[in-house]
Amino acid sequence: MLEATKDQTSPDGTPVNPALAAESRIARVAVTVFPLLVVAAGILGFLLPGLFKPMAPSVPFLLGIIMFCMGLTLTPPDFAAVAKRPWAVALGIVAHYVIMPGAGWLIATALNLEPELAVGLILVGCAPSGTASNVMAFLAKGDVALSVAVASVSTLIAPIVTPLLVLFLAGSYLNIDAGGMVVDILNTVLFPVVAGLLARLFLKKLVDKVLPALPWASAVVISLIVAIVVAGSAGKIVAAGGIVFLAVVLHNGFGLGLGYLAGKLGRLDDKARRALAFEVGMQNSGLAATLATAHFSPLAALPSAVFSLWHNISGAIVAAWLARRPLKDTLAPR
Numbered sequence: 001m002l003e004a005t006k007d008q009t010s011p012d013g014t015p016v017n018p019a020l021a022a023e024s025r026i027a028r029v030a031v032t033v034f035p036l037l038v039v040a041a042g043i044l045g046f047l048l049p050g051l052f053k054p055m056a057p058s059v060p061f062l063l064g065i066i067m068f069c070m071g072l073t074l075t076p077p078d079f080a081a082v083a084k085r086p087w088a089v090a091l092g093i094v095a096h097y098v099i100m101p102g103a104g105w106l107i108a109t110a111l112n113l114e115p116e117l118a119v120g121l122i123l124v125g126c127a128p129s130g131t132a133s134n135v136m137a138f139l140a141k142g143d144v145a146l147s148v149a150v151a152s153v154s155t156l157i158a159p160i161v162t163p164l165l166v167l168f169l170a171g172s173y174l175n176i177d178a179g180g181m182v183v184d185i186l187n188t189v190l191f192p193v194v195a196g197l198l199a200r201l202f203l204k205k206l207v208d209k210v211l212p213a214l215p216w217a218s219a220v221v222i223s224l225i226v227a228i229v230v231a232g233s234a235g236k237i238v239a240a241g242g243i244v245f246l247a248v249v250l251h252n253g254f255g256l257g258l259g260y261l262a263g264k265l266g267r268l269d270d271k272a273r274r275a276l277a278f279e280v281g282m283q284n285s286g287l288a289a290t291l292a293t294a295h296f297s298p299l300a301a302l303p304s305a306v307f308s309l310w311h312n313i314s315g316a317i318v319a320a321w322l323a324r325r326p327l328k329d330t331l332a333p334r
Contacts, residue, residue, distance in 0.1 A: 071196020
């Protein structure tokens with residue numbers, strides 16, 4: 001999460017503080033360059049599997065770094081936003097954990113994916129919001145405070161919700177160790193996020209100095225995870241890559257569209273609808289890849305790797321499109 005997305009902006013979405021404006025420019029560049037880094041990492045993983053495959057045991061540690069960076073960007077007002085707008089946040093959480101898991105299961109069934117790929121796609125759908133979702137909401141002139149609140153809560157409840165959803169939806173494909181997933185998510189997501197939050201509270205001056213570098217740090221680490229995941233399934237990518245890409249594009253598209261629709265049905269204003277589009281459609285694919293690698297196989301992690309690339313490309317495109325459209329309605333925020 002990016003600090004520039006959480007402070008006041010002018011009516012056209014430009015930060016009023018020069019420092020925040022500079023940070024927002026860094027965020028824009030990072031979002032633009034990120035897909036290129038992921039593509040490059042995927043190609044390297046495919047061409048040099050012997051280099052990256054031995055790094056597989058380090059994936060949980062790498063994800064922990066990403067989540068620690070996320071924790072560094074959180075502040076008490078982010079959680080206060082939940083209490084101020086419980087209906088909007090609750091709607092976002094329910095939409096996220098209903099639409100994406102359900103869409104993953106439906107697409108896996110409709111495309112008759114083999115068990116490992118089906119579980120991998122469902123696992124992506126059951127993950128919490130993606131770490132770049134609030135940046136996309138910012139670029140789309142959406143409700144960033146709502147985006148941050150939904151992403152934070154979806155991450156904090158993931159240790160319970162994600163394993164239960166995977167067990168319910170994917171249990172017919174492969175044996176699911178829900179208890180092991182709970183432990184893994186606690187270790188790789190919740191504890192690092194809490195550690196980052198505490199560091200922000202007690203080492204604020206030091207953390208403020210490194211905040212502008214966090215988007216780049218996250219981008220590099222996620223790219224490395226993608227390279228490792230692709231290397232692990234390099235032998236099967238040629239055969240499975242096409243169907244996985246189709247499944248991921250459909251999955252992400254349903255999430256973006258239905259997330260916006262959920263906000264509309266919930267009678268939220270247009271800024272909030274834009275935020276929910278990204279909070280529902282963008283997933284923590286790094287977590288999904290980590291769990292898939294640890295509990296299933298490198299092939300099961302392939303949908304996560306493809307999702308990591310595609311949702312950042314589609315998110316940037318949709319954000320740019322929405323940013324050029326005037327905010328529609330005058331409904332009061334809820």
